[in-house]
Amino acid sequence: MFFKTKKAKPAAQDDGAKLMASVVDRTQAVVQFKPDGTILAANGNFLAVMGYRLEEVVDRNYAMFAGSEVAASAEYKAFWQDLANGEVVRGQFPRRAKDGATVWLQVAYAPVKGADGAIDRVVAVATDVTVRRQGLQEIAKGLDAMSQGDLGARVKLSDQPDIGALGEAFNRSAEQLETAMGSVTQVSGAVQRTAGEISKSAGDLSQRTESQAATxxxxxxxxxxxxxxxxxxxxxxxxxxxxxxxxxxxxxxxxxxxxxxxxxxxxxxxxxxxxxxxxxxxxxxxxxxxxxxxxxxxxxxxxxxxxxxxxxxxxxxxxxxxxxxxxxxxxxxxxxxxxxxxxxxxxxxxxxxxxxxxxxxxxxxxxxxxxxxxxxxxxxxxxxxxxxxxxxxxxxxxxxxxxxxxxxxxxxxxxSADAGQLTQEVAKFKTGTPLASAPAAEVVQFQAPAAPAADGFGAAPLAAAHGWDDF
Structure with a gap:
């Protein structure tokens, strides 16, 4: 009975593994390649995402899905070194489809060892996150435009519900901020005029008071x-x-x-x-x-x-x-x-x-x-x-x-100087409210902020929609 049970377990495990492999094959894009990058196999999901047929990718190098610039980068070499060391690499990476379009994949690269303990192949399980990524990049463009002072920028809503909700929230926030900055623009102009009048009146009063004091x-x-x-x-x-x-x-x-x-x-x-x-x-x-x-x-x-x-x-x-x-x-x-x-x-x-x-x-x-x-x-x-x-x-x-x-x-x-500075700072933002009522102020060139660091997935700044900074 004991040996029967021991014999039955591997069969159950094999069935579970086959079941999971079947589920992964049906739901994920899967590609297998040798440690040197030679493609061994690719499922239909992967081929559909990248736009190739199986015979067009088998025995070719995995670098075909990366641009030449990425393939020659130090990061790309480190990527292969990590795989060769048996490390699992995860992240979002831009890949090039057959038609030249950029496809963003959420990938987990898992090295598989053979019987001799050496890396026999690498199995990549990926999910197409291009739509999500494009939605985020659209929002990134809006945020970048907002950082440049353009409050009239609006983003196109993504088909992804969560990204679409985020874009909708961005548009509402931008609209409210534009309205608020329009009011601030009007108020800052009025404050500057009032401060100028107060400054002039205070100067006149100071002169008269000094004259009165002397008299x-x-x-x-x-x-x-x-x-x-x-x-x-x-x-x-x-x-x-x-x-x-x-x-x-x-x-x-x-x-x-x-x-x-x-x-x-x-x-x-x-x-x-x-x-x-x-x-x-x-x-x-x-x-x-x-x-x-x-x-x-x-x-x-x-x-x-x-x-x-x-x-x-x-x-x-x-x-x-x-x-x-x-x-x-x-x-x-x-x-x-x-x-x-x-x-x-x-x-x-x-x-x-x-x-x-x-x-x-x-x-x-x-x-x-x-x-x-x-x-x-x-x-x-x-x-x-x-x-x-x-x-x-x-x-x-x-x-x-x-x-x-x-x-x-x-x-x-x-x-008055602070009000002028406030007006200049407010003037950096482009709103639908004209600045006609505000007094003329010296134009200060806007200093662009430093480029943000790469995101947690190893991607480039969101504004760089088609950059090839990753491998």
């Missing part, structure tokens, strides 16, 4: 000088006020002196009248003395020799009386003139007193006004000091504002 600085200096001048004027007004007060006191004292002088002149006038009365009395006495001397002389004449001496005395007394009367007349005349002069002096001194009183009143008025002026000047000095302080603070704030405006102007210029 305010000059104003502050002028107000400071005016403050010093008003302070000096206030001090001068206070000094003048003191001088006027002293002058008023002196004038009042002078008025009192004039008043005393008027009183003294009045007393002199009164004394002159008394003297005039006395002189009149003296004049009367001289007149009576003269009469008495005249009578005495008449009586002495009557007495003759006896009254001669008395007559001489009477004559002398008469002469003295006449001289006294003359002197009294002269004094009376002088006193009269002096009285007139004293009266005139009293009148003049009175008028002087009146004028001096008016001067005192005027000086009082001037003193009042000067006091008001001094007080006003002091208040003006105080106010100007406060104004000067306020202007100084305003000047400081204006200087700070000028510095801030300068920083804002620099930021605006940077924003």
């Amino acid at each position: 305010l600085e000059q104003t502050a200096a002028a107000i400071e000088e005016l403050t010093e001048t008003v302070q000096s004027s206030a001090e001068g007004a206070q000094k003048v006020e003191g001088i006027v007060i002293e002058a008023k006191a002196t004038a009042e004292h002078s008025g009192k002196v004039v008043k005393d002088a008027v009183e003294a002149m009045s007393q002199i006038e009164t004394s002159s009248e008394e003297i005039a009365k006395i002189i009149g009395m003296i004049d009367d006495i001289a007149f009576q003395t003269n009469l008495l001397a005249l009578n005495a002389g008449v009586e002495a004449a009557r007495a003759g020799e006896a009254g001669r001496g008395f007559a001489v005395v009477a004559s002398e007394v008469r002469a003295l009386a006449q001289r006294s009367a003359g002197a009294a007349g002269e004094i009376k005349q002088l006193i009269g003139e002096s009285k007139q002069q004293v009266a005139s002096g009293v009148d003049l001194v009175g008028k002087t007193g009146e004028e001096l009183q008016q001067i005192i009143e005027s000086v009082g008025t001037i003193s009042t006004h000067i006091s008001r002026i001094a007080a006003g000047a002091k208040e003006q000095a105080t106010s100007l000091g406060e104004i000067n302080m306020g202007v100084s603070q305003l000047d400081q704030v204006t200087q700070q504002n000028a510095a801030m405006v300068e920083e804002t102007s620099a930021a605006s210029r940077l924003l």
Whole structure:
């Protein structure tokens, strides 16, 4: 029973192997060739894919399905070396059909050893992935166009459901990206214009602020000088006020002196009248003395020799009386003139007193006004000091504002430059939205990205649809 079972197992395995070989033969493209590349056999699927008949490929070298350039490459030699070492090689490879078209095959090259352990043949089991590959290459072309800034590129949908879904997703994404970039283009243009206007306004504001700061600085200096001048004027007004007060006191004292002088002149006038009365009395006495001397002389004449001496005395007394009367007349005349002069002096001194009183009143008025002026000047000095302080603070704030405006102007210029850079970057993309509303920007040459690395299957970049970079 045991040996029966042992005998039955190889038969089952043979049947399974035949079944799998049959399935592979029916579903896959299979080709067999020697280690040197001589083709031993090829199934119908392989021949149908490549467009040959069996007799056209048997005993020919497998290199017939590769281009001469690929066949001469180092990679192709390494491929054969790996097979010779018994290694299985898998990947997607481009192969050339009979009509010259490129056929992409998903291949597994499996070396088969003989009884002696040496590589007897290589069996290649392949699947035609040309349609899938073309669909991927179509999407690769679209991605390459998108990488170059062309957002209007659309891909042809593949018949393969998954690749077709991927292409459809690409087209939707490209459409949405084109719409978004169109909006970004419009917005970037508006941002650039706005940034330019802000930059220009900030520049103008900076200039005006600098001018205002300079003007305010000059104003502050002028107000400071005016403050010093008003302070000096206030001090001068206070000094003048003191001088006027002293002058008023002196004038009042002078008025009192004039008043005393008027009183003294009045007393002199009164004394002159008394003297005039006395002189009149003296004049009367001289007149009576003269009469008495005249009578005495008449009586002495009557007495003759006896009254001669008395007559001489009477004559002398008469002469003295006449001289006294003359002197009294002269004094009376002088006193009269002096009285007139004293009266005139009293009148003049009175008028002087009146004028001096008016001067005192005027000086009082001037003193009042000067006091008001001094007080006003002091208040003006105080106010100007406060104004000067306020202007100084305003000047400081204006200087700070000028510095801030300068920083804002620099930021605006940077924003304008960034907006211009954004516009230039957006201009690299080709969309259906015109860039008419955006301001003119310097054109920057687009730098093509570096070529992508080969895919995981050993294929060339997807954009190279018919490249022969692989073996």
